[in-house]
């Protein structure tokens with residue numbers, strides 16, 4: 001079997017961990033220290049985050065969608081596929097090197113999506129594009145940790161606590177959707193979403209779709225319309 005090759009490493013701003021881009025043949029992974037954050041061979045549920053999150057808002061006149069974070073850009077590509085020409089898609093990526101990788105060794109995967117005229121990429125904590133915003137987005141698609149828990153860095157907890165969910169609720173337009181990716185269900189998070197005023201749907205999924213694989217989980221949380 002081919003050995004893994006480390007292509008680059010980058011510190012997580014405001015955190016203690018490091019991201020690592022590795023390659024083995026045609027496969028790429030982004031590691032968070034020793035934990036896999038994203039693999040080029042597993043993208044079904046990252047794409048589902050976009051299709052589920054945009055399902056009810058995709059036909060709006062000029063939908064405005066915020067994605068955090070970029071990773072390998074599968075959620076971004078799936079978002080662009082379901083939205084029309086007038087859409088605006090903001091991508092918030094905390095680690096600048098991830099954007100560099102997306103334009104460099106992963107360019108064959110991101111396939112020009114960062115340069116789509118509908119897209120604006122911000123090298124920033126996604127929380128900064130949520131907190132203090134009012135009726136700014138039709139959907140917020142969050143896949144920055146392995147679930148609603150600050151794995152990448154502890155400050156990410158602020159995205160999932162009551163204050164963070166209240167900020168997301170305020171940042172959404174009427175009928176807007178907060179969609180969150182996770183590797184596991186989390187009943188306490190479901191309860192917090194409901195307490196924040198959202199109508200919640202839960203989607204247990206498999207990493208390889210109909211072919212099985214690891215269990216993943218997505219919440220869609222809809223603001224009253």
Ligand SMILES: C[S@@+](CC[C@H](N)C(=O)[O-])C[C@H]1O[C@@H](n2cnc3c(N)ncnc32)[C@H](O)[C@@H]1O
Nearest residue numbers: 046069071072073074075093094125126143144
């Ligand atoms: C699991 S990957 C995202 C995978 C992505 N959904 C895809 O389709 O490839 C998580 C990404 O979120 C980024 N990230 C972590 N915390 C963040 C934050 N607070 N704001 C923005 N991006 C963040 C990480 O650097 C990483 O690129």
